[in-house]
Amino acid sequence: MKKNVTKFRGSRTCGGGTHKNRRGAGSRGGHGNAGNDKHHFVRNFLQGYTFGKHGFKRPQKVISGQSIVNLGELDEMAQQLVLDGEAQKEGDVYHINLAELEYPIDKLLGTGRVTKSMVITVADCSNRARSRIEEAGGRIEDYFPQEPEQVEQIEQIEQVSESAQEQ
Numbered sequence: 001m002k003k004n005v006t007k008f009r010g011s012r013t014c015g016g017g018t019h020k021n022r023r024g025a026g027s028r029g030g031h032g033n034a035g036n037d038k039h040h041f042v043r044n045f046l047q048g049y050t051f052g053k054h055g056f057k058r059p060q061k062v063i064s065g066q067s068i069v070n071l072g073e074l075d076e077m078a079q080q081l082v083l084d085g086e087a088q089k090e091g092d093v094y095h096i097n098l099a100e101l102e103y104p105i106d107k108l109l110g111t112g113r114v115t116k117s118m119v120i121t122v123a124d125c126s127n128r129a130r131s132r133i134e135e136a137g138g139r140i141e142d143y144f145p146q147e148p149e150q151v152e153q154i155e156q157i158e159q160v161s162e163s164a165q166e167q
Helices: 041-046 071-084 127-135 148-166
Strands: 068-070 087-090 093-097 107-109 117-122 139-142
Touching: 068 071, 071 087, 071 093, 071 107, 071 117, 071 127, 107 117, 107 127, 127 139
Parallel strands: 068 107, 093 117, 117 139
Antiparallel strands: 087 093
């Protein structure tokens, strides 16, 4: 197939009609962004530009930065967490600390099926999640994050008690 450059060699207007065409910006539909929401709509839509208002902005007081997980998802992930070394399995019971995972979970919600007995350590938990875990033979342990100063104080107390025991 011939290239257009080759095809139009020797042609005065290169396929543009009469010599009066292709003068000014009128032949291309305007200068710059003219017609973006009118006759050049499709061109802009395909490039990802949209006009007007879309959606709404959620009120800041209802937005929470908590990371959550549903019981059903946790039930499905339990075996994989054990294989990854982020949870332990003792007998038929899975021990999972959601606060110390690679990506910590702040709250446990109660949606989904529970087929395994689990002991879950988490900072916050919905009532439904707590009751469903207990029905399946597990329990929820509350996680209390410690500040670095508290950790240092606890280590100092342990060192003092160890030195006292040695004497």
